[in-house]
Amino acid sequence: MTYIIQGAHDDFEVVIGLEIHAQVTSNAKLFSGAATEFGAEPNAQVSLVDAAMPGMLPTINEECIRQAVRSGIALGAQINKFSKFDRKNYFYADLPQGYQISQFSHPIVGEGVVTVDLEGGKTKEIGVERIHLEQDAGKSMHDQHPQFTYVDLNRSGVALMEIVSKPDMRSPEEAAAYVTKIRTILRYIGSCDGNMEQGSMRADVNVSVRKHGEPFGTRCELKNINSVRFVRQAIEVEARRQVDIIESGGVVDQETRLFDPNKGETRSMRSKEEAHDYRYFPCPDLLPVEFDDDFIEAARESLPELPDAKKNRFMEELGLNDYTAGVLVAEKESADFFEVLVDALAKKAGKDAGKVAVKASNWLTGDLFGALNKASKTITESPVSAAQGADLLALIEDGTISGRIAKDVFEVMFETGKDAEAIVEEKGLKQVSDTGEIEKIIDEVIAANPGQVEQYRGGKDKLIGFFVGQVMKATGGKANPGVVNKLLKPKLDG
């Protein structure tokens, strides 16, 4: 679906490019041995390198190079065996060096492409321009003291990957899908934890508008957006603002803007304007980063199955539909849970994985996701483990309980964390498949409802549902519905 902004006179399209800053998962910082862990005491994870004390020299962390290379491979991008670091100069209180060590002219990763998933099972390819490694800055807090800004350098020097897209996106939805997909891939391979609330991933969004067929318009950069929802909202608001300016005869200024989600507006960050003169030059403290093909191959071999490949496998080998497979692979934890569930269930039921996978996926995306959602829990916090889920589903498979009873058992499992078998045993929920016993109950039901029997025999076939219901009721829902159906009809027909 094409996203169009309707102006008073013309229709406009929006052109979007993103710079995603993803914190590299590593124990130590990019150029120092200080820890990267979130939530420490202020300035407790700062080395003298990170504080930019005179004479301190940076030494690169090999893990950060490896993670950048792994990320590049996962995004199908060109890996540069030669890259180098430059200094990006600007003055700010939380940047003690007065410059950020970044990669300007020779990034570690070059062009790649990401396939993003859109509504209705559609996909679109979005180009990646480059990925480079750089240092994060410290954190400023402006609201703690009337006269002072408080600065914490714990983040200073933490490794970031800046993933720069091509201006290939044409709607807020595409931009949101792109961020989501990058996040999913990085989380799969473990190069970034993707935690947007803690700032491990944030995006700068470049937005411009144009009439169809015209060259790109002037863009504005929306800084530091920290959720997928805000990416979407910020683009909507900013594109509308630019269209209004153009339609009223004005000109869009190229500038850095801030998105305010509370007010639903973007506003100019004039203070950052002159900072744009970054005066890049090669960092004299660091030699170029060089590695060989073996290093790249080792990085490639360390990659797990990527989300797109996993989704295809779920569809082709396990028979899942596009939508369900997409839901399951979106979060690595869900996909992992599902795989353990299917394997355990197949083993327990003695059937092929392909025969039980759809049932397992229905239970997972329906019952378990529903319950987790209601309890505001994530899959990793699930009180019912994948193995326990498989036990429950196996009980349905072998006819011990009906699907209906299984829902009740599941509720108790979710609340208590107990095993399915124990609950079934305790509450006497075993399905009754004993034909003798069921026959006896059917006879009683028929004897107790002569009026309905007469109507049924007079041609009201639909009343069979009533009798099934009565039998189920009499057995507390435990009668095997298959057996009931088989026995009931001949008896009713007389």
Add this chain to the structure above:
Amino acid sequence: MSNIDKATVAKIARLSRIKIEEDKLEPLAGELNNILGWVEQLEEVNTDNIEPMASVVDAKLRWRTDDVNDGDKQESVLKNAPRAEFGFFAVPKVIE
């Protein structure tokens, strides 16, 4: 030939947060032009087809392993700060 004027000196000073008195701008522009002019003599050398050099010695970038072996020295880090409060650097308010 490089040509640094007074305005450029003022701009670089501002970006670097170095205070330079008005009457020093002109002399500084002259000095900077001299330095750049001196360096520009290198342009007389033909460097076609010569790879840029990163170091004059034959050295490779040293990589460190991903171990936490530094930090945990809040006191040292804050020691020279003109002002520190609650473990933070306290700097003149930065207004956004």
